[in-house]
Amino acid sequence: MTAGGDRVTAGPGRAGSIFDLGYRGYDGPRLGRRHAFTTLFVGALRATFGLGRPGRAKILPAFCLVFPAIIAVIFVALNAFAARFGISDIGAIPGHPEMAGAVGVFATILVAVQAPELLGRDVRYRVLTLYFSRALLRTDYALAKLGALSTAVVILMLVPHIILTVGAVLLTTDIAGALGREASDWPAILGSVLLTAVATAAVALVVAAHIARRAYATVTVFGVFIVPQIIVAVIIALDLGPASHWVVLVDLSTVLDAANAWFFGIAPSPGVWPETGLPVLLGAVASLVIAVGASAIMVQRYRTIAA
Amino acid sequence: MPTPGAAVELLGASRWYGNVVAVNDISFVLGGGVTGLLGPNGAGKSTILHMLAGLLRPSDGLVNIHGAPSWRNPAVYHDVGLVPERESVHSFLTGFEFAQLNARLQRLPDPDGAARRAIATVGLTDAADRAVGTYSKGMRQRAKIAGALVHDPSILLLDEPFNGMDPRQRLQMMELLGRMADEGRVILFSSHILEEVERLAQNVLVIVSGRLAASGDFREIRRLMTDRPHTFTLRSSDDRQLAAVLVGHPSVFGVQLDGGRLAVRTSDYAGFARALPVMARAGGVSIFELRPTDEDLESVFGYLVQR
Amino acid sequence: MSGQAATGAPAAASGRRSVILTIAALTARGLLGRRRSLLLALLALLPVGIAFLVRLSGRGTGDETVTTAIMDRLIVTTLLPIVGLVFGTAVLGAELEDGTAIFLLIKPIDRWRIVLAKLIVAVGLSIAFVSPSAFVAAAILQVGGPGWSGAVGAVVGTAVGATVYATVFFALSLVTGRALAIGLIYVLVWEGVLAGLLEGIRALSIRQYTLAITDAITHPGVTNPDLLDLPTALILSCVAIVIAAVIAVRRLRSFQIGQADD
Numbered sequence: 001m002t003a004g005g006d007r008v009t010a011g012p013g014r015a016g017s018i019f020d021l022g023y024r025g026y027d028g029p030r031l032g033r034r035h036a037f038t039t040l041f042v043g044a045l046r047a048t049f050g051l052g053r054p055g056r057a058k059i060l061p062a063f064c065l066v067f068p069a070i071i072a073v074i075f076v077a078l079n080a081f082a083a084r085f086g087i088s089d090i091g092a093i094p095g096h097p098e099m100a101g102a103v104g105v106f107a108t109i110l111v112a113v114q115a116p117e118l119l120g121r122d123v124r125y126r127v128l129t130l131y132f133s134r135a136l137l138r139t140d141y142a143l144a145k146l147g148a149l150s151t152a153v154v155i156l157m158l159v160p161h162i163i164l165t166v167g168a169v170l171l172t173t174d175i176a177g178a179l180g181r182e183a184s185d186w187p188a189i190l191g192s193v194l195l196t197a198v199a200t201a202a203v204a205l206v207v208a209a210h211i212a213r214r215a216y217a218t219v220t221v222f223g224v225f226i227v228p229q230i231i232v233a234v235i236i237a238l239d240l241g242p243a244s245h246w247v248v249l250v251d252l253s254t255v256l257d258a259a260n261a262w263f264f265g266i267a268p269s270p271g272v273w274p275e276t277g278l279p280v281l282l283g284a285v286a287s288l289v290i291a292v293g294a295s296a297i298m299v300q301r302y303r304t305i306a307a
Numbered sequence: 308m309p310t311p312g313a314a315v316e317l318l319g320a321s322r323w324y325g326n327v328v329a330v331n332d333i334s335f336v337l338g339g340g341v342t343g344l345l346g347p348n349g350a351g352k353s354t355i356l357h358m359l360a361g362l363l364r365p366s367d368g369l370v371n372i373h374g375a376p377s378w379r380n381p382a383v384y385h386d387v388g389l390v391p392e393r394e395s396v397h398s399f400l401t402g403f404e405f406a407q408l409n410a411r412l413q414r415l416p417d418p419d420g421a422a423r424r425a426i427a428t429v430g431l432t433d434a435a436d437r438a439v440g441t442y443s444k445g446m447r448q449r450a451k452i453a454g455a456l457v458h459d460p461s462i463l464l465l466d467e468p469f470n471g472m473d474p475r476q477r478l479q480m481m482e483l484l485g486r487m488a489d490e491g492r493v494i495l496f497s498s499h500i501l502e503e504v505e506r507l508a509q510n511v512l513v514i515v516s517g518r519l520a521a522s523g524d525f526r527e528i529r530r531l532m533t534d535r536p537h538t539f540t541l542r543s544s545d546d547r548q549l550a551a552v553l554v555g556h557p558s559v560f561g562v563q564l565d566g567g568r569l570a571v572r573t574s575d576y577a578g579f580a581r582a583l584p585v586m587a588r589a590g591g592v593s594i595f596e597l598r599p600t601d602e603d604l605e606s607v608f609g610y611l612v613q614r
Numbered sequence: 615m616s617g618q619a620a621t622g623a624p625a626a627a628s629g630r631r632s633v634i635l636t637i638a639a640l641t642a643r644g645l646l647g648r649r650r651s652l653l654l655a656l657l658a659l660l661p662v663g664i665a666f667l668v669r670l671s672g673r674g675t676g677d678e679t680v681t682t683a684i685m686d687r688l689i690v691t692t693l694l695p696i697v698g699l700v701f702g703t704a705v706l707g708a709e710l711e712d713g714t715a716i717f718l719l720i721k722p723i724d725r726w727r728i729v730l731a732k733l734i735v736a737v738g739l740s741i742a743f744v745s746p747s748a749f750v751a752a753a754i755l756q757v758g759g760p761g762w763s764g765a766v767g768a769v770v771g772t773a774v775g776a777t778v779y780a781t782v783f784f785a786l787s788l789v790t791g792r793a794l795a796i797g798l799i800y801v802l803v804w805e806g807v808l809a810g811l812l813e814g815i816r817a818l819s820i821r822q823y824t825l826a827i828t829d830a831i832t833h834p835g836v837t838n839p840d841l842l843d844l845p846t847a848l849i850l851s852c853v854a855i856v857i858a859a860v861i862a863v864r865r866l867r868s869f870q871i872g873q874a875d876d
Contacts, residue, residue, distance in 0.1 A: 056790070056791075056792060059792075060792065060795050060796075060799070063799065067803070105802055105803065105806065105807065108802070109795075109798060109799060109802060109803070112798065113794075113795045113798065213650075214794075215700070215703060215704070215708060215794045216650050216700070218794055218795070218798065219696055219699065219700055219794070219798075220653070222696065222798060222802075223657065223692075223696060226692050227657070227660070227688070227692060230683055230684075230687045230688045230692065231660075231664060231688075233679075233683045233687070234664055234668065234680055234683045234684055234688075235667075237677065237679040237680045237683060238667075238668060238671050238673050238677075238680060239673065240671055357871050357872070360720055361720070362716070362719065362720070362869070362870065362871040363870050363871060363872075364868070364870060379867055379868060381721070381722045381723060381724065381725070382722055383722075384720050384721050384722040385722050387720070388720075389716075389720045391713065391716050391717075393713040393716075394713060395713040395714055395716045395717060396714065396717070397640070397644055397714050399643070399644070400640075405717075408636065408640060408717075409717060409721070411632060411633065411636045412633060412636060412637070412717075412718065412721040412723060413721060413722065414633060414722075451717075454717055
């Protein structure tokens, strides 16, 4: 029954006291590091597709998912026409090997826009320190984000292949034969898609981990994917001798195209790689080196970043 | 009908985002002096200030400055200064440059002089030539106020001006705002901290969940809430005698003798106020002092929020 | 400090021009001198460096593949939209997002003046980062044969292109908080993929305006059936600039705080 505000007085001559408010510690089982990793992975994967975010955040991922699917449907239609009119020139009809080239740009857009989103948010809202004070290791954080973005790209790129396979099986009366042909393509599809996804995601995340502002990170990712392509094209066109051919290895899109060619056992896209005379296996190796190297840089960055 | 001559007026103003209502049918008129806009976080305080500053369109109702709507009407900024809550000063500018910039954008005839005066008003003269990026939180807040004051506006709106300030800075800021109110300005500031509002504001507007829960002099508001117990302290010629008399009255439900003071709890403010002199005279007791003891904003606010 | 609020009129004569200049100067100061503009400057120097390399190698000048790669793919297709996108969205959109534009909005300034000031900076910087580089690269590569027609074509074409890109992306940054993503899709998918497949889309492609203007000046009197003709490209450029500027002013007039998504 005194004036509000002076019920607790800490004046001289008063002993300090700690009040028992009844809080209790937790000594039950804890979900631990693995659960934290999975949660972070799932959360990042959902965020990549804008799930659990407001509607406008879903537009871009939806666009990047739907457009490749439309392209796959067009491929199926082209194959249907070819079958109908008995066109046997298989090389002119696009199929699984051509898919990577057709949908690659959407993978680029998705990672360029979403990699900064996945990393930048935690930096901007200063929650990294919260993550790192949990069971999660810094490495886990980086790997979960990398895994999530790679998985998103895998999904983006597998959907059109699945549509193509379903289309091929449904188009023919010889279902068993079609299934057999398709099945023989799938190891190459999986290999090519997986390599492309990890390399693309890792390169984008390395850039995003070093540039705090979302907008500039996105533009830089875009630049990193496009600019080397042009420079390499110019240098190869100049034909400066065999030593200059090795420059193709710095361009991710060219080496991924060569890797795709290696997986499917076909010739790489005309223009750059064929001019160099380098074996396509080298493209696959270079892609792998870029994927692993970029992942390592990304993990290293998060090992030392100030939270 | 809008009130003629009102500096600041809301009339049935509402604002919703999608189907979330942020501000619900609020009406008030402000004259001179300091008014505190009080409410818990998310109550709609910033929305009201932003509507007044023409940065948000009212979904319904009127939001007027000197009789003209502030939405889509840049002319109101001749009379209005706004101090936003967010950090909103380019960190590379010095305090003086920021004030000068505001003066130029207000098209004042002597921007340098106006900037110097504003900087002096907020007490930043010594730091005027340092970049805002090197300022403390309190100094940055004052730099923002200098920018808002440079054109000598008759209305000053401040969004959470005390946030992040230490007690000394708080005190300086209160003095500054008090001084500016004495110069005849209309000052409206938002806060979720009772003590600030109580010490500074003659008037309060209490916002709870987007609705105006109370407005006016806060003691007045308090008096209006008769269904809540009030406590008074009394000093009289004979406390014991007075206590005995008071206990017999139906509006009194608690009396406590406390070392030379008498604490009385009543559920009916007006009835008690009328009955007290009568009872005192009947008991032959002289009252020396009568004081309400829980008139602080905390009790008002706590009551309103819980209701 | 009393009575200043009423002095708007006498100050207006000298103040009108200086408000636009004041905003432009502040914006430019905020954008330059940072790491990202250094990065962009390096990117802008890249075509010059490569052109130089080509010239040194003794091959390439007159080689269609090489000139196309540098002038079209590197400068017009990549550098120009990137620079336009960065400056177009940075001059106001980024400031609205981080809150530094509020003090500008709460001033008694006509909104078209704010838009004009911001556009001067966005367009000016975009041109400054691309056109000189395009000029030098074209001159080194002797695009369009000996003489200056190729270099002049590159300067004029990229200047018009930079103006349209910066203005359109500026307007976009006032329409949506995801201007950058949408701008990228426009550049990569609309201009990059669809305009190659569907000819009608070329009328709505800033890249095509740029290429058409550049080509018309580089090879005067020669019509390239793959490109828009010069008057069409110029008129469409102007239409795009005007529409984007009008949209920007309208959006800024009705700008509401806290509406940009995050």
